[in-house]
Amino acid sequence: MSPDTHFIENDYLKVFQEVTRLISSVHDAQEVMDLVVRRLPALLEVDAATIRLFDRGTNSFVLGAAWGVSDEYLSRSTIDTDEVMSALLSGRPTARKNIDVSCDHDNCAFISKEGVKSAMSLPIIYKDQITGLLRLLTKDRREFAQAEINFAMSLAEQVGLAIATCQMFQELENQVRFFSAQREISRLVNSTLNLEQILEAIVEKLPGIMGVKGCTIRLLQPATNRLELVAASGVSKKYLTRGSINREDSIFKVLKGEPVAIYDAANDPRVNYHAEIREEGIRSILAVPITNDQEIIGVLRLLSAHHRSFSANDTHFAVTVAEEGGNAIEKARLYRKISLLFNQIEEHERFLQTILDALWLELLVIGPDQRIIMVNKHFLARHGRREEEVLGQRYPSVSPWHDATGQHSPLEQVLRSCKPRTVVKQYQEADRERWFERQLAPIINGQGAVDFVIEAVHDITDQVLLEQEHSQRMKLQGVIEMAGTAAHELNTPLFAALGTAQLLRDDVADPEMSAEMDLVINNMKKMAALTREMIKVTGFSSNAYVGSTRIAALQSNAKPSTS
Amino acid sequence: MAEILVLDDVLDAVVLVKKVLTREGHHVRTFTEEQEAIDHVARHRVDLAVLDIKLKKMNGIQVLEEMKKLNPELRAIMLTGYPTLETARTAIELGAGEYCVKPIDILELKEKVAEVLTR
CATH class of the missing domain: 1.10.287 (Helix Hairpins)
Incomplete structure (x- = not known):
């Protein structure tokens, strides 16, 4: 080993130690990436550094962190030549000078304008998987030595390890947080049968737990089978009223039951309204189906203000909450339907009672067990009774016309024969004889049995x-x-x-x-x-x-x- | 001395009236058939007709109406065993001088006849 080589290796060791020390001090993947791109240029004497992460959702590399280059440069759609990208995806680093000159893709203008001349591109590998790219850029024409490339490669591996470790750490942290949050959301949505309260609990709680700016819930309307916005948080009214999203690709996928994570929402073709998304400051979107008993009833969207590659755990948590919410939503909808039905029944009952009360005859509705189910006002007024005294009582104890001595009363005959019967009889009332016509009509159910008997009694004394x-x-x-x-x-x-x-x-x-x-x-x-x-x-x-x-x-x- | 026609469906009744009025000096012709009585008026002078209301084929009012057509000057006394306001009013309208209810006292009958004949 020559003294020069020894000197260089010594420097590399210092840099390696420095990088290792730095990335070991933080547990946040974003912080690791920010730290690496900020500190590495000085250590390796380059002008800029970028880290891009592989996004499985789009099968592309998305920006993780950058230092020393403009946003315009970073926003170009093509990162490098096909040759370079192919090498990187194969796990091989590349180093090229004159990239502004020997450029064969459609984004060369960005490179020229930024003044980037040389680039070393390194795959970030973790467990034999390409998880991202580390690029070191210079604005002078620089020939990277193999030793530099090897060294940078080992740094990239270290960065990959650190990112993965941090991500794992964060995932674990998130999981613990998610479990707790899930329990809380579950408690909230199951504590009420009020649909609005359930929806509000989800859209208000979920963004804080998942670290996003907003949340929207759209439910499929049974009548139209179209999605309708029913709850939202963290976004403006203008954004919410931007137009229908029913025809967005992401929605089609979600309605098939597949969660969709969008890293760069302002440019991703799977969502529409890019200008509105940009204006609202939304960077990433996670959309998951809301399900109830395996049936998709809506879409829940989480809107992030920062570029974010949603992890499997993020998605899993969102799906779980959406499922829990879906069950509660369906329960609340069912409860609402039942409440509506009850109200309708009550209204019908009131209507019927009003009609019965308006009839100028005494009327009793009797069940097959000979108990009074309904009575009209005229009966109560004539006999000085109160409704609560009469309802549920047995007919013989209520009816003033019941003949206790008779073997088969007209009511018993109607119950037995299922046929109507009319009885005209004279009764002594105080000091006056009165004549009554009693009409007993059975209401027959589908099985041919008597459901009710309606007894209408007319005072026909005058007649x-x-x-x-x-x-x-x-x-x-x-x-x-x-x-x-x-x-x-x-x-x-x-x-x-x-x-x-x-x-x-x-x-x-x-x-x-x-x-x-x-x-x-x-x-x-x-x-x-x-x-x-x-x-x-x-x-x-x-x-x-x-x-x-x-x-x-x-x-x-x-x-x-x-x- | 007047020419008097008596019409009743009961023979005994016309016989009695004839006896009463003949004793008063009148010339009395009796009938139990309506048409015969009408025909008699058509052919002979009659000063007074004593007509029962309940007859066989026609009623006394109808007979009076027919007789009045033949002899408007004819005077009449109606006799009935069953008086009603309706028949009384119609009889008076047709020019009957009296409306008497059976059984009438013969003295009263004589007086009524005399009174009607002098009108």
Whole structure:
């Protein structure tokens, strides 16, 4: 080993120790990357350093950290030539000078403008996998020696190890945090059946736990099968109203059940509205399906303000929360539906009760066990009962018409025969007899059994009295008409007999015979007066009785005879 | 002395009226058939018709109406065993001088006849 070589190796050792010491002092992968790109140029006498990480989602390298170059340079789409990228993906380092001149890709202008002349590109390998790239750049034309390349390669390996270790450390930390957070979110979403509270709990809690700026939840609407924004946090109204995302590629994938992690959201073709994403300051997006019993019911999106390569654990946690949330959301939706149904049933019941109460008849609804299910206001008012006293009670104890002595009451007959029945019966009420018509109608279910019996009771006392009066009047009218006819038929012979008797009386001279004739004439006149009265009666008039009905007024029409 | 026509469906009744009025000096013709009575009015002088209301084929009101067509000056006394306001009003409207209810006292009958004939 020459003194020069020894000197160089000694320097390399110092640098190696320095780098190892630095990267061992932090446990955050981003900090490691930032530290490496900031400190390495001075140690290795280059102008700039960049680290890019391999993103499995896009199968490309995304920026991890950079120092010494502009954002414009970093934003170019092509990192290096196909030859260089191929070598790196094979795990081989490359070192080239004049990269601004011998450039065969479409982003050479960025390199020229930045003034980069030479570049050493090193694969970052961890467990035989390419996990990223470390590039060292100079603005002078520099030929990297093999020893420098080898040394840088060992540094890149060290960086890869450090990043992986930190990532692992962070993952472990995250997992512990996630477990705790998951428990909290689970508690929150399962503590309520209010859909809005569940959605709010997720969008408010999740960003803090996952270290992102915002969160959105969109649910598939059953009627349209389209996603509709139902909750959001950490983003502006303007961003939320940017337009439909139903046709975004990322959404299609998520709705198939596949989580989608987008590192560079402002440029990634899997999402639309790049300008709005940029304006909102969103760098990375993680979208996961919201599921319930393996059915996808929506999409949950986490929006990061920093470029972030979401880890498998991040994704797993988000998926778990989305699943938990999905179950709670579905439960809340079901509860809402049931509540709505209950409200509708209650409203229908109120409507029905209003109608029943408005009926001017007494009404009872009786179950097959002979217990009262429903009663109307008219029944309660007539019998001085309260609804709570009546509902649930057995029919015999409630119904004033129940005949305890009867072997089979009308209700029992309806329950047994499943056929309606009408009963008209007289009841003594206080000092008055009343007539009631009871109509008992069964409501038959699909199995042919009686679900309910509706008993409607009309007070028909007035009607019965009216019918009785009408019947009496008809009978009386018949008698009157018969009397009139008889009187008429009697009048003519009586006229002939009386007249003849009077003529005979005029002809008789014997006083004794005259007296006898007078007796005959007087009696005939009495009969004549009687038939006159009978005729007068037949000319009866009527007085107002009930409603439009009138009855005969016999006495008032019978006037004393004048002949 | 008046020419008097008596019409009743009951023979005894017309016989009685004839006896009563004949004794008063009137010339009385009796009928139990409506059409015969109407025909008599068409052919003979009649001063007064004593008509029952309930007859066989027609009623006394209809008979009076027909007789009035033949002899508008004809005076009439209606007799009925079954008085109604309706028949009384119609009879008066057709020019009947009296509306008497059977059984009428023969004295009253005589007076009514005399009264109607003097009008």
